[in-house]
Amino acid sequence: MSASVSRLPSRALAIIGPKKRARSSDAEFDDEELLADCLRGQSQAMDLLYHRYKRRVYGLVTRIVGAGDSEEVVQEVFVRIYRGLAKFRGDSQLSTWIYRLAVNCSLSHIAKRKRRPECEEYQDQVAAEPVPVADPALSRRLEDALKLLPAGYRAVLVLHDIEGQSHEQCAEILGCRVGTSKSQLHKARARMRELLSSSLQPKVACATDQDNVEEG
Amino acid sequence: MRCRDAQKLSSDYLDGELEPDASAAVRGHLRTCTDCEHYFAQEAELVEAAASLASLEPPDSIWEGIQARIARAEVQDARGGLLRRWLRRRTRTIALTGAAVLVAAAVLVIVSPWKHQEPSQRADSRSQEEPGKQSLQPTFAEERAAQLAESDRHYIESIAELRELVEEDRSAWGAEEAAAIDAQLASFHRNAIGQRLNLTSGAGASEPDTMGRATLYAGYRAEIAFLQSTLAGDFPERR
Numbered sequence: 436m437s438a439s440v441s442r443l444p445s446r447a448l449a450i451i452g453p454k455k456r457a458r459s460s461d462a463e464f465d466d467e468e469l470l471a472d473c474l475r476g477q478s479q480a481m482d483l484l485y486h487r488y489k490r491r492v493y494g495l496v497t498r499i500v501g502a503g504d505s506e507e508v509v510q511e512v513f514v515r516i517y518r519g520l521a522k523f524r525g526d527s528q529l530s531t532w533i534y535r536l537a538v539n540c541s542l543s544h545i546a547k548r549k550r551r552p553e554c555e556e557y558q559d560q561v562a563a564e565p566v567p568v569a570d571p572a573l574s575r576r577l578e579d580a581l582k583l584l585p586a587g588y589r590a591v592l593v594l595h596d597i598e599g600q601s602h603e604q605c606a607e608i609l610g611c612r613v614g615t616s617k618s619q620l621h622k623a624r625a626r627m628r629e630l631l632s633s634s635l636q637p638k639v640a641c642a643t644d645q646d647n648v649e650e651g
Numbered sequence: 652m653r654c655r656d657a658q659k660l661s662s663d664y665l666d667g668e669l670e671p672d673a674s675a676a677v678r679g680h681l682r683t684c685t686d687c688e689h690y691f692a693q694e695a696e697l698v699e700a701a702a703s704l705a706s707l708e709p710p711d712s713i714w715e716g717i718q719a720r721i722a723r724a725e726v727q728d729a730r731g732g733l734l735r736r737w738l739r740r741r742t743r744t745i746a747l748t749g750a751a752v753l754v755a756a757a758v759l760v761i762v763s764p765w766k767h768q769e770p771s772q773r774a775d776s777r778s779q780e781e782p783g784k785q786s787l788q789p790t791f792a793e794e795r796a797a798q799l800a801e802s803d804r805h806y807i808e809s810i811a812e813l814r815e816l817v818e819e820d821r822s823a824w825g826a827e828e829a830a831a832i833d834a835q836l837a838s839f840h841r842n843a844i845g846q847r848l849n850l851t852s853g854a855g856a857s858e859p860d861t862m863g864r865a866t867l868y869a870g871y872r873a874e875i876a877f878l879q880s881t882l883a884g885d886f887p888e889r890r
Binding site for chain 1: 663
């Protein structure tokens with residue numbers, strides 16, 4: 436344990452805070468109006484709905500199920516959105532409802548999918564490769580490491596850290612409590628740290644090896 | 652604060668979810684523990700990298716695929732919705748008719764005064780009760796037979812019409828789906844034939860085969876439900 440007061444590392448001590456997406460009242464109003472137009476069968480409104488949400492849904496689904504199956508799942512999500520709009524009661528935001536459909540379709544798809552030999556090969560390969568030096572393309576390795584997370588961890592990490600949903604929104608989307616969302620995210624990040632530890636600098640020893648005596 | 656305790660709070664700390672006191676305590680620990688400082692720094696780097704990931708642009712083929720799926724679903728609605736409503740009406744009629752006939756048959760078995768009479772006695776009693784009329788009025792057994800025949804006809808016609816509609820969908824099925832649907836339909840067909848043969852062979856019996864008739868009609872209803880769900884696209888293999 437270091438007894439001296441360390442220099443102030445800006446990254447660790449600066450509170451990042453949750454990534455905030457624009458959820459202004461204007462956006463919510465637009466969604467309400469858009470929903471009403473869709474229910475009236477206006478094809479332009481349905482087109483607009485797709486283009487408003489396509490990147491978010493595609494990004495979420497691709498990062499949960501993988502690129503190979505994402506097109507099929509995204510199509511299913513939007514068909515369910517259009518076919519289910521009349522049943523949307525408005526007790527949550529439209530975006531939350533859409534995310535929930537996307538997550539449920541993705542997790543359902545994973546559950547039904549048979550294990551493909553190439554997936555096993557990929558996992559084995561990552562487990563066996565030697566620790567590389569820091570990889571400047573952290574984003575690429577992060578995307579690859581996502582595939583190795585359990586589906587549940589992947590869903591909460593994508594929703595919170597990539598899509599910028601709050602824990603309250605994650606809990607509503609995933610059908611769990613806020614505390615569960617927080618603990619799942621913490622475990623997901625810990626697992627990602629393990630998978631990417633060779634790419635992150637500097638290296639750090641495991642906490643279990645360093646139980647400091649309480650100060651003060 | 653121990654390192655283990657501080658690291659448990661890393662996610663909440665970096666997301667600004669901690670109460671001010673807890674946040675200050677974590678910060679105090681980080682000022683004095685290089686390892687935890689680095690642990691937090693790595694997690695912060697991960698979180699920043701995740702937040703910076705580029706949004707993915709979906710291919711145009713997805714929108715085309717969505718429109719095609721919705722079009723197919725609406726065609727199914729047009730075909731299946733009207734038919735389902737019509738068939739529900741027919742099925743209710745069939746079910747009510749069949750149930751009423753079965754109940755009447757059971758009553759006949761239990762309480763009919765003719766059960767133990769000789770045929771000549773029955774003829775005498777009818778001629779005494781309603782002179783001139785007994786030759787025109789059908790017996791209960793004849794009425795029952797007519798109603799059962801009517802129920803049979805309703806069921807068989809409904810099934811035939813549904814099978815025609817299901818057959819029109821065949822081109823949309825995969826090979827596995829088609830094989831599974833054909834196998835199920837063949838099973839229904841075999842069961843119905845077997846049950847009808849049983850009823851025919853026992854037609855001369857003094858008591859109606861109530862259970863046999865109930866089994867036959869249950870099979871018809873199961874086949875109708877299967878054909879309806881296949882038309883609706885709810886067949887498990889098609890999900």
